[in-house]
Amino acid sequence: MKHLYISFLVVFFVFFIQIVGGQAFISKPSLGFTQACASPLFNTFDITFSFTPETNSNPTNQFIIELSDSSGSFANPNILFTSTAGSVVESPATLNFSLPTSTSGEAYKIRVKSTGSGVTSQNSSTFAAYYKVHDSPFTINNSNENGSYCSGGSYLLTIDNPSDGMSDSPLQYPSLTFEWRKKTSPTTSVFVANGSSYSVSEPGTYFVKTDYGTCTSDSSSNHVTISEAGSGNTTSSINSSLGNPFCSTEGATTLSAISGDSYIWLKDGKEISGATSQTYVTEESGEFSVIINLGSCTASASILLESNGFTSSIDVADTETINEGGAVIASITTDATAPEFEWFFNEVVISGATTNSYEATQVGRYKAIVKQTIGCISTNEFEFIVKEPFPDVADIPNLISPNGDGINDTWVIPQNYVNGANTEVLIINAQGKTVFKTNNYQNNWPENQLDFQHINPVYYYIITTPDNKTKKGSITVVK
Known part of the structure; x- marks a missing residue:
């Protein structure tokens, strides 16, 4: 009888555990995405899970969504979402969450916990997740499309980080990592290095992108083609910041050469005094060239710079x-x-x-x-x-009265001495000082009011024609 009672208790306890286990259960979360690629413009994702029991008897129950670390470990989980007490009562349930801005990895997992029953779901399937804090094109190598290094040397490519505040450089985000790649075809490339710079020692075309793993992104740089120079000279290129042709009304354009030890800039074949930097600023059109000292060799580059204004x-x-x-x-x-x-x-x-x-x-x-x-x-x-046409006077007058009455206010001389006749008209004062001189007289002297009070001043004129014939005389000024 005693053994029968013990057996009954064991069977009852097992049956009780099965009943309790059946009453509190959360299924493995089903992901509403394959990759979680978040950004400042989009950061909403959802999961769906089932649970038992479906009841309103626990108004304090909350569901918590937890995120693992990038390796899938829940040793220190990150809470993504906590439901309002008693708000989720129907199964299956779909809940939304957002990713932390520090999210970056390929092996994240999610699980769901219930505060009412203390039950935790199985872990979700592994997924890639990244928060793309920077998601726009950026530049390297000062936007120069080419570079060159001497045989046996190297060329350093770096991500640009202008100080003007106008460029959204990814270097402004310390959490980001970068992946340098070398092109192998117009559409393919291979990984070569990590970091914010890369020292190139092999010719080819290179670029860098922000490392967001399998998430696609626009956070990628321009392509730069690097060549190896021999012991002599090599050719390179010049970049114009406003393009070529450039719009001169937008201001000056900045011409940039590849990195070197020293520079000599020329315009139309003539050396530009003082132009010895990697860049040269100009508003002019013309053929610009530069000689670049690379150390044990030199490079040269030229550009026919044109303005797209009009004539x-x-x-x-x-x-x-x-x-x-x-x-x-x-x-x-x-x-x-x-x-x-x-x-x-x-x-x-x-x-x-x-x-x-x-x-x-x-x-x-x-x-x-x-x-x-x-x-x-x-x-x-x-x-x-x-x-109006100049009056056709016959003689050179020797008297004027510049009093503003419209009569005889200026010294009017015959037409064959004025307005394009290429005749020199010289007027000097009594002290011998030249007060007026022109080769295109417009019958407009005196142009300014003459200062005199009691004595009528006398001036002297000399008119010299293109065939060196002269006319001389005096001009008395009266009120």
């Missing part, structure tokens, strides 16, 4: 004359892309004047502006003056 011309002189009722038609020729035209008269915009030509019928100052509206946005300006 224009106008078919009127700086000064035009019109008779009463006459007109001057000014026309502009330009190779600007989608040009726009604007005309001004005495610094005021002329309404409706928006074509490449304008008929000027008034005496005054004119200005035309041509604007290229597509591509390199830039402008050209032209100015010209329209005047």
